[in-house]
Amino acid sequence: MGKVKRIRGRHRFNHMAEVGYAQGPAEQEQGEVSGVVEQPNSIWDKLSDSKPMEREMACRTLAHIDFDEKHIRRVIAFGRVKVLLPLLRDPVLSVREAVATALRKMCLYNPKVSFCDHLVSEGVMAALGGHLRECFQELSKESIAETDVATSGARVTRAQLCSAAEEGLYLVQRLCEQAQSAVDAFNEASLLTVILCFLQPQHFSLSLVIAAAQCLHIVTEDNTVATQSLCAMPESSTLLEGLLVQTIGEGFESPGGLWSLKTSVAGVLFNLLPLLQGPVYTTTTRAIISVMAAVLDVGVEGLLLQLAMQPLPPAEKQQLSEQSHTVDNGSEECGVLSGDVRHGTGDSEVPSVQDEGTESHSNTITLNVPPVFTKKFTDVQAMLSSLQLALELVINISSMEDDDQWDDAEEEECEEDMEVDDKSPPQTSNPPAEVVSSIAEFGLFAKVWKICCSINQHTYKLCESVENGEEIAKIMNTLQGRSLCAFQNLLTILPHDALGGKDYLVDVWHSLLALMQIGSQFLHPNALLDAMGALIENGSAHGSLGIIAEDLHYLCQLGLTSPDPRMRSGIMHLLGTVGKMATLDPRPLDLLNMIGATLRDCVSRDPQLWVVAHALDSVFDVFGEDNCPVALYQTLGLPAVLRNAALTFNSRMVSERDSVKSHLQVVKSAHSNLRAFNQYMIGRAARADR
Numbered sequence: 001m002g003k004v005k006r007i008r009g010r011h012r013f014n015h016m017a018e019v020g021y022a023q024g025p026a027e028q029e030q031g032e033v034s035g036v037v038e039q040p041n042s043i044w045d046k047l048s049d050s051k052p053m054e055r056e057m058a059c060r061t062l063a064h065i066d067f068d069e070k071h072i073r074r075v076i077a078f079g080r081v082k083v084l085l086p087l088l089r090d091p092v093l094s095v096r097e098a099v100a101t102a103l104r105k106m107c108l109y110n111p112k113v114s115f116c117d118h119l120v121s122e123g124v125m126a127a128l129g130g131h132l133r134e135c136f137q138e139l140s141k142e143s144i145a146e147t148d149v150a151t152s153g154a155r156v157t158r159a160q161l162c163s164a165a166e167e168g169l170y171l172v173q174r175l176c177e178q179a180q181s182a183v184d185a186f187n188e189a190s191l192l193t194v195i196l197c198f199l200q201p202q203h204f205s206l207s208l209v210i211a212a213a214q215c216l217h218i219v220t221e222d223n224t225v226a227t228q229s230l231c232a233m234p235e236s237s238t239l240l241e242g243l244l245v246q247t248i249g250e251g252f253e254s255p256g257g258l259w260s261l262k263t264s265v266a267g268v269l270f271n272l273l274p275l276l277q278g279p280v281y282t283t284t285t286r287a288i289i290s291v292m293a294a295v296l297d298v299g300v301e302g303l304l305l306q307l308a309m310q311p312l313p314p315a316e317k318q319q320l321s322e323q324s325h326t327v328d329n330g331s332e333e334c335g336v337l338s339g340d341v342r343h344g345t346g347d348s349e350v351p352s353v354q355d356e357g358t359e360s361h362s363n364t365i366t367l368n369v370p371p372v373f374t375k376k377f378t379d380v381q382a383m384l385s386s387l388q389l390a391l392e393l394v395i396n397i398s399s400m401e402d403d404d405q406w407d408d409a410e411e412e413e414c415e416e417d418m419e420v421d422d423k424s425p426p427q428t429s430n431p432p433a434e435v436v437s438s439i440a441e442f443g444l445f446a447k448v449w450k451i452c453c454s455i456n457q458h459t460y461k462l463c464e465s466v467e468n469g470e471e472i473a474k475i476m477n478t479l480q481g482r483s484l485c486a487f488q489n490l491l492t493i494l495p496h497d498a499l500g501g502k503d504y505l506v507d508v509w510h511s512l513l514a515l516m517q518i519g520s521q522f523l524h525p526n527a528l529l530d531a532m533g534a535l536i537e538n539g540s541a542h543g544s545l546g547i548i549a550e551d552l553h554y555l556c557q558l559g560l561t562s563p564d565p566r567m568r569s570g571i572m573h574l575l576g577t578v579g580k581m582a583t584l585d586p587r588p589l590d591l592l593n594m595i596g597a598t599l600r601d602c603v604s605r606d607p608q609l610w611v612v613a614h615a616l617d618s619v620f621d622v623f624g625e626d627n628c629p630v631a632l633y634q635t636l637g638l639p640a641v642l643r644n645a646a647l648t649f650n651s652r653m654v655s656e657r658d659s660v661k662s663h664l665q666v667v668k669s670a671h672s673n674l675r676a677f678n679q680y681m682i683g684r685a686a687r688a689d690r
Contacts, residue, residue: 047083052092059087059098063105072106072115081122088127093156096131097164104171107178116179124175125185128168132194135165139204162204166211169195173215187225195219199239201246206257213243213264220271230268231275240265244287256382259295263389266291270393273400282434288393289438295390296447300454300476303380307466377467384475391451391482394444398489400431430493440498445490451483452531453511457518477524480515484527491534505539513551516558516567529570533577540581547578552591556598560605569614572602576618583627592629595622596636604641609652610663613670616645620677630688633681642681646674 046058067075075081087099103124107116139161172191175182186192198204198212220226230236243265246258266288276284430436439445455476463473491499499505512532516525536547559571579595599622602615619642623633633639649671653660660667 044080044083047087052090052095055087055090056092056095056098059084059095059102062102063098065105067106067109072109075106076115076118081118085119085122085124085127088124088131093135093160093164097160097167100128100131100164100167100171104167104174107171107174114179116175117181119175120179120181120185125172125182125189125191128172129189129191129194132165132168132172132191132198135161135168136194136197139165159205162208165198166208169198169208169211169215173211173218176215176219183219183223186219187223192216192219192226192229196233196236196239199243201243201261206261209243210257210260210264213261213268217264217267217271220268223271227272227275231272240268241287244291256379256386259298259386260382262291263295263386263393266393267389270397281432285397285432285434286438288397289435289442289444292390292393293442293444293447295386296394296444296451298383298387300387300451300479301459301462303383304459304462304466304472306376306380307472384479387451387479388475388482391448391479391486394448394486395482395489397435398431398439398486398493400435436493436495439490440494445487445494445499448483448486448490449508449511452480452487453515455480455483456515460518481524481527484524484531488527488531488534491531491538496538499538502539505535509535509539509547509551513554525564525567526570529567529574533574536574536577536581540584547591549590549594552578552594556594559598560601565608565611568602568606568608569611572599572611572615572618575599576621579618579622579628580625583622583625589629589632592622592632593636596632596638600636600638600641603645609649609656609660610667612645612652613663613667616642616670616674617666620673623681624677630681630684634685639678639681642674642678646678649674 043058043061046054049055049058084099084103087095090096090099103119107119139158172182172186172195176186195212195216198208199216201209220230244262246261269284269288273281273284273288459476460473463469463476466472500508509532512528512535515528555571555574559568559575562568562571575595575598579592582591582595596619599615599619603612603619606612606615619638622628623638653667653671
């Protein structure tokens, strides 16, 4: 079955990406975004206004606008970036925070546009470095008061300084996720030491420390300059190890925030592993896996119940449904599993922009969301974020030997972001023995399986009863995709005796089979079916798992009747795996007969050529085995079906060229092998008749 390729932070598609701001009065009055971009006497002029409040409000309004690719291109063409970037050096802290938010939002909505590269070319990293250093210097002054500090002649609170630093860190993170040029600029600006300075929970707010850890995780991924510099700092290892042993009560009031920090630090340590050796490597590996194990113990259903037990009055429920985030001075958002897990107070306010020409901007929009619910919702978001990262670390640490072959990719579906390398040669190596041993010791296989099967029909039904249920359902869907891929990798690398025994694997099989009943909400049929195939291969190789006729009949029926072509093609691939296993035993001709009939019907009837190609590959795999009786091949009528498929293949490739494009490799492979296989089976039949 092969292993799931590593999931990279950069260019990673994420169903749990940040949710956009709800529109405020400013953009509702503004109309089309293109008008906002192009009008010479619009909000852009206010960015250069002499009044700090005008500059801040202009930035916050921009942060609320959903720019698309066309509008971002206009922002670049009209030179708006040259107006925005100087505000990162504005003497007023709130203006710097607001423009960082606006720039991050523009980067977020347009990952395929070179906006990040454009920002880097205009010097955004140097400006961010100055902003972060100033925030750190102000926060580090021993003479400052807890309630407020003086900066550039204005009085601001310590919380505002922390919030401004967070926005700067999240912008650095976003830029480095989207553009390699940003990573290079990050190294040139020597921002690594600045980020490390914020990793002090005893001095800074929890949300700021988490922001620094998440940023450090991203900027050290595939960044040799940063990882080598980090390893060269003896104090950095002590700092990171100290963060891993933080507990509730040491400034961490919520488990969500604590685990967000720990998983991010574990991600940083994972990025350092290639540079570590000997006892340090072993100790670090155990530390990473222990964090993953602890996070994976979190019950998904329990998290949802925490939200379901916090009902809102109708008025607040309606308001929260219109806002997919909490707002803290216009800069706080949901950020679920994208790295931006923010911790709000629930009673925040955002200034509103009035009509042009109006002097006063004192009006506010207050979000009347109960603080208790907001705190609970934010904590659940943080836990779900930690779960996603822990699963990604499991995938990555269990496929370390493939690092040179991993490619970054921007995919439009989560499961495509977790491709399985089915066409690669058989794996000849596993992760180092220390990794495999620690994975087995901490019981990651059982924990990952628990996550897989705990996200089921009941889970999606429960999502309907909580606030923001639609977004939470997407989160659950992505978590399940990650857990299935992690499950498949662990099956590949762990010794059979570490998988729990025959009865346990039978329970695992039936749990995976039950997941196929989730329906249209389940968007990872290939990941599920590949995991099932890996389980069959592993169990059959050790005589501890056999598929029964009832299960096979259900799969065959679903493979022919499912409206989802991904499900049909995945089942055809799985039947090839089951069929090859069945040919090793001379008795189960009833299973081979059922498999052969299903593959035959798919080849002759399926409306999608690329699904037919998967079925043909399975025919080649099963009936090309010497142990598979030629008589069965003939009795099923496969020779005539395959001859007809060969005659119509070219015309179908032309008529279905649009759907074939994204599956060209498997279609071409089936086409080139079809005639050769027909000739091979004619020869086998002739030899059998002698």
